[in-house]
Amino acid sequence: MDRRHPVASHRKPHAWAAALAFSALTGAVVAFVLMFPWAATRPALLIALAFILLSILSLIAAWRQDRDMARQLTARDAMLHAAFLSTPALTLSRDGLIQRMNGAAVALFGLPREAALGRAFSDLTAEFDMDAVLRSDAQAGHLENRRGYWTGRRADGSTFPLSLRFGLIPSTPGAGGSGEEHVAVALTDLTHSHAAEAQARELHAQLNKVWRLNSLGEMAATLAHELNQPLSAATAYIHASQAEMLKAGPAADAGRPPLDLAKGQLLRAGKLIHRMRELLTIETSVLGRERVSSMIEDLAPILQMIGQDKKVEVRLDAEAEADGVRADRIQFQQALVNLVRNAVEAAAERPGGGAVHVTGRVEGPVYRISVEDNGVGIAEADVDHIFQPLTTTKSGGMGLGLSVTRTIVERHGGALSAQRSPSLGGAAFAFALRRHEEASR
Ligand SMILES: Nc1ncnc2c1ncn2[C@@H]1O[C@H](COP(=O)(O)OP(=O)(O)O)[C@@H](O)[C@H]1O
Ligand SMILES: [Mg+2]
Structure with a gap:
């Protein structure tokens, strides 16, 4: 041709x-x-x-x-x-020095034309190899698309993805000095297409999560159904053995209270499963009159146990005056357990000894509950996604705690926030519930 x-x-x-x-x-x-x-x-x-x-x-x-x-x-x-x-373009000499550069290319690299001319193109584009271009089958007058991406470096040090096309410039007879333009290069800034790809990937990951969450909801429903059977059976057996003990007379009296406790725990397990299912299927629950200090006191043994497991000191300090709110007791406790468990897990990493403070204070019309720790805290950039379900940085983590907790708090009319703890230096999760004076009576 x-x-x-x-x-x-x-x-x-x-x-x-x-x-x-x-x-x-x-x-x-x-x-x-x-x-x-x-x-x-x-x-x-x-x-x-x-x-x-x-x-x-x-x-x-x-x-x-x-x-x-x-x-x-x-x-x-x-x-x-x-x-x-509109197309950033430049020409190179045989040894890869920039000979000419159009306005679009100048703008792309963000440096003055004078600073670019005569400079090695590999200075502006990492991994650029002039020898490879010369060896390639680039043809005179035709720009050839080369596979692969390069990384362009702007004058301010920032980088961007780049694709390149090369064409050989036919040499005129007699010329051939090192300053002669030998290769024409057209550049394409791929920043936007890469961003679009990342967005698509993110969307895909989100969909995947939603799907898993849906399956989780179904699983919880099945679990609630399946576990109900053995839990009620166990309760019935305990009941039966208590009846037997009653027949055995006073000698067996000492054995009855622990069995009562066991029955209470079985009931609690049943309710928990039920609530979990409710949460995942987004049903509304009825909020009753509760006192925050009482809900926290009830939970004290469990919270202390969570702390002891990891050798972290858990301090509870909830103001008991005017602490009436409308709440679902079990859900509220579940939210608090989630927050304290996270705080203990974060504080346990602390070499000098971990500390977790659970604080409840009256603040005008609301009662504010906060859980603070002296762990590593949460990076500013992560604050937004830690609340998303299935987001975890722990090897054995489910990544559900915070999303469930947030749902619970929002259902109580509050908003769960994450900050740096001013007193302990780690994370501080807090929410406020509207006070109801009559509820504390
Ligand atoms: N008190 C905390 N300090 C530091 N990071 C935390 C804290 N609480 C939560 N996180 C971060 O948020 C993530 C999500 O928490 P969560 O939803 O409870 O799931 P999981 O505990 O299963 O990882 C954790 O993996 C952790 O990275
Ligand atoms: Mg957790």
């Missing part, structure tokens, strides 16, 4: 050649008639006239063809110019 400039190969020289030939013939005929007047017969004059006419016509045709071509070239030029302006 002809690899010359495409417009050059379209040029048709016929019109001008014909015009030239006719003009020459006309000249010859006219000269002949002038030199030999005796030959200027009527037919000869007619032939001369015909040639003059043909010359004029062919000249007009040639001129019109040129004008059309000029128009086409101007349009093409404008198109190339527009493309060239």
Whole structure:
């Protein structure tokens, strides 16, 4: 194939050649008639006239063809110019030094043209290898798409993904110095397409989570159903053995209270499963009159146990005055257990000894509950996603605690926030519930 400039190969020289030939013939005929007047017969004059006419016509045709071509070239030029302006492009010498750079490329790298010219292109684009380009089958005049991505470096040190296309510039005979432009490079900034890809990936991950959460909801429902059976059976057996003990007389009295406790725990387990299922299926629950200090006191042994397991000191300090709220006791306790468990897990990493403070305070119309620890705390960037379900940084974590807790708090009309603890330096999770004076009676 002809690899010359495409417009050059379209040029048709016929019109001008014909015009030239006719003009020459006309000249010859006219000269002949002038030199030999005796030959200027009527037919000869007619032939001369015909040639003059043909010359004029062919000249007009040639001129019109040129004008059309000029128009086409101007349009093409404008198109190339527009493309060239918007596409970052530059030329390189044989040793990879930048020789020329258009405005778009200058803007892309964010450095002055003077600073870029003569500089190695590999300075601006990590992993760029000029030898590989020269070895490649890049063809003169044609930009070849090269597979792979490069990393562009802006003047301010930031980087961006980049794809490159190369074309060899045909060398003119006699030239060949090191400053000669040898390769043309067109650059494409991939920042936006990469961002779109990342967004799509994120969306996919979200969908995956939703799907898992849905399955989890179904699992919880099945679990609640399946566990109900053995739990009620165990309660019935305990009941039966207590009846037997009653028959055995006072000797068996000491054994009854622990069995009562066991029954209470079985009931609690049943309720917990039920609530969990409610939460995941997003049903509404009825809020009753409760006192925050009493709900926390009830929970004290469990919270202390969670702390002891990890050798973390858990301090409870809830103001008992005017602490009436509307709450679902079990859900509230579940939320608090989740927060304290997270706090203990974070504080346990602390070499000097972990500490967790659970505080309850009256603040005007609300009662504020906070759980603070002296662990590593939460990075600013993570604050938004730790509340999303199935987000965990723990090897054995489920990543459900905070999302369930937030749902519970919101159902109680509060908002769960995460901050840095001013007193302990780790994380501080807090929420406030509207106080109801009559509830504390
Ligand atoms: N008190 C805390 N201190 C530091 N990070 C925390 C704290 N509480 C929660 N996190 C972070 O939030 C993530 C999600 O917590 P959670 O929803 O309870 O799930 P899990 O405890 O199963 O990981 C944790 O993995 C942890 O990275
Ligand atoms: Mg947790």
